[in-house]
Amino acid sequence: MNEKTIVALDFSTREDLFAFLSKFEEPIYVKIGMELTYAFGLDIISEIRQLGHHIFLDLKLHDIPNTVKQAMKNLARLDVDIVNLHCAGGIAMMKAAIEGLEEGAVDGKRPLCIGVTQLTSTSKEAMNEELGIPGEVIDCVIKYAKNAKAAGLDGVVCSVHEARAIHEACGNDFLTVTPGIRLADDSKDDQKRVATPAFAKEQGCDHIVVGRSITKSADPLETYRTIEAIMEAE
Numbered sequence: 001m002n003e004k005t006i007v008a009l010d011f012s013t014r015e016d017l018f019a020f021l022s023k024f025e026e027p028i029y030v031k032i033g034m035e036l037t038y039a040f041g042l043d044i045i046s047e048i049r050q051l052g053h054h055i056f057l058d059l060k061l062h063d064i065p066n067t068v069k070q071a072m073k074n075l076a077r078l079d080v081d082i083v084n085l086h087c088a089g090g091i092a093m094m095k096a097a098i099e100g101l102e103e104g105a106v107d108g109k110r111p112l113c114i115g116v117t118q119l120t121s122t123s124k125e126a127m128n129e130e131l132g133i134p135g136e137v138i139d140c141v142i143k144y145a146k147n148a149k150a151a152g153l154d155g156v157v158c159s160v161h162e163a164r165a166i167h168e169a170c171g172n173d174f175l176t177v178t179p180g181i182r183l184a185d186d187s188k189d190d191q192k193r194v195a196t197p198a199f200a201k202e203q204g205c206d207h208i209v210v211g212r213s214i215t216k217s218a219d220p221l222e223t224y225r226t227i228e229a230i231m232e233a234e
């Protein structure tokens with residue numbers, strides 16, 4: 001899994017999905033999220049896997065510990081590299097997720113599990129006033145990252161702006177996967193805590209997740225290559 005850029009396959013038709021994937025001759029790292037899964041079911045995973053791509057299955061589980069454990073046990077049987085959940089579900093839920101993944105692991109190998117800290121579409125104001133969590137976003141994100149590490153997760157989803165502090169708090173081996181990536185001229189759309197690939201590289205993010213900046217680009221392959229070159233530069 002050398003690719004640093006994970007492309008979010010947020011499509012609702014097979015035509016759009018496979019027209020996009022056909023532009024890539026080499027396997028890439030892709031994210032299969034709710035949009036694709038709810039349109040086509042989990043069978044879409046093996047179709048995409050057959051093309052050789054690495055897969056981050058982004059279903060963001062968040063439920064009582066037993067439900068998450070049993071769900072993760074089922075997800076562990078799918079041939080995916082990463083699964084995720086919401087850290088807001090708490091330490092008991094996250095520990096249960098790891099138990100489920102270990103019980104369901106095929107040939108003793110479970111997918112990596114990462115926890116969403118605060119969504120990159122959440123601003124400080126929304127976190128304080130709507131979610132009722134006081135203080136700075138970074139303090140909440142670091143608290144959630146420490147909880148995730150204590151529960152045995154392999155890393156977190158956070159914004160680029162928190163990645164360095166998370167590596168300092170949880171170690172460099174603890175993965176930081178960062179969506180909210182925008183090229184200099186892009187619109188932020190619904191995202192709030194955004195950054196460029198160059199800044200992500202500077203902050204030491206392990207992977208960036210990029211959707212619309214690539215999928216809606218005039219030349220998706222060229223945009224992907226440009227972004228991946230920035231992320232892989234020495």
Ligand SMILES: O=C(O)c1cc(=O)[nH]c(=O)n1[C@@H]1O[C@H](COP(=O)(O)O)[C@@H](O)[C@H]1O
Nearest residue numbers: 008058118119120157179180209210211212
């Ligand atoms: O878990 C995620 O992947 C995720 C977490 C988060 O905090 N923010 C976030 O944007 N994402 C996902 O990352 C992708 C970002 O898409 P774009 O904003 O189009 O680049 C979407 O598929 C989101 O579901």
